[in-house]
Amino acid sequence: MNKKGVLLVNLGSPESPEPKDVKKYLGEFLMDERVIDVPLWARTLLVKGIVLNTRPKASAAAYKKIWWEDGSPLIVLSEQLQEKVQEYTEFPVALAMRYGSMTIKKGLQELVDKGVEEVFLIPLYPQFAMATTETILVLAEDIRKESFPDLKIDSLPAFYNNPEYISVLANAIKDDLKHKKHDYLLFSYHGVPERHIRKSDITKSHCTIDGSCCKTPSPAHEFCYRHQCLEVTRLVAEELKLEKDTYSTSFQSRLGFDQWLLPYTDRTIERLGKSGVENMAIVTPAFVSDCLETLEEIAMEGEELFQEVGGKEFSTIPCLNTNKDWVALLAQWINEWALAPIKA
Known part of the structure; x- marks a missing residue:
């Protein structure tokens, strides 16, 4: 062999x-x-x-x-x-x-x-x-x-949709949240330009990014980053039995003037803080190891933004790491x- x-x-x-x-x-x-x-x-x-x-x-x-x-x-x-x-x-x-x-x-x-x-x-x-x-x-x-x-x-x-991976991720989130005060969980993924989604569409016609294409079964989903991010959120939410209005998905980081995936994480944090969410936790399932985007952009800049608009407790859930x-x-x-x- x-x-x-x-x-x-x-x-x-x-x-x-x-x-x-x-x-x-x-x-x-x-x-x-x-x-x-x-x-x-x-x-x-x-x-x-x-x-x-x-x-x-x-x-x-x-x-x-x-x-x-x-x-x-x-x-x-x-x-x-x-x-x-x-x-x-x-x-x-x-x-x-x-x-x-x-x-x-x-x-x-x-x-x-x-x-x-x-x-x-x-x-x-x-x-x-x-x-x-x-x-x-x-x-x-x-x-x-x-x-x-x-x-x-x-x-x-x-x-992204492997049941064993989802179980590992969900359990890690659950274990971490035991020690943190929160009433909202934000799933933040690294952003990409919308054109990347369309370029990766092997059907050349499915990805319209209109709110419905990611929910409609298609061969395009094998390479659709947006669909796969939304699926991680959905599957983990099901595993954790999260209530409908206590979590959502957003996309962080963007460069240039092109349209990137929405909603943006920084604007979502701001909106949640202004809407009365006092204690929020954020998890970053696009990464398996903590890095600049999780440790500085989310944990530091995100917390500062949340507290500026009236939020109180802001906590980050570590990546799976080791x-x-x-x-x-x-x-x-x-x-x-x-x-x-x-x-x-």
């Missing part, structure tokens, strides 16, 4: 919270054609002509607020996850990032050096999106063809894959 191995892949992080390292990281990230999907000349003008001349200092200041003594929280938590998953499986588990110095090529090389011939690539994103899962899979295949032509790669599909049930589930998926023949 061919020797098998696993590559966990997350987003990435700057080498440090200093502006020069943040600028380098943002340049690689934002020049990805699946992140900012406009013609190269326009992307270059926007990123190198505007963003990289204005944003690195502010982003560096944000990173400094959440940076740990051991380094980037995303990297540290991902490394801890890798180590714990390795304890549950006999197959070598490597870690890579889509952007930054911990490259996918290095991760694959690490496995190949251990004699691995078949790789189970696991994008650490519950939902499929052009700017997350797709860019990882496309780059991994390009690297395989160029540097590891004899290597076989299989990948874990989006697991939750023991999450670790065990990842290892279970790995071990199940290893028992089945890999696809050519």
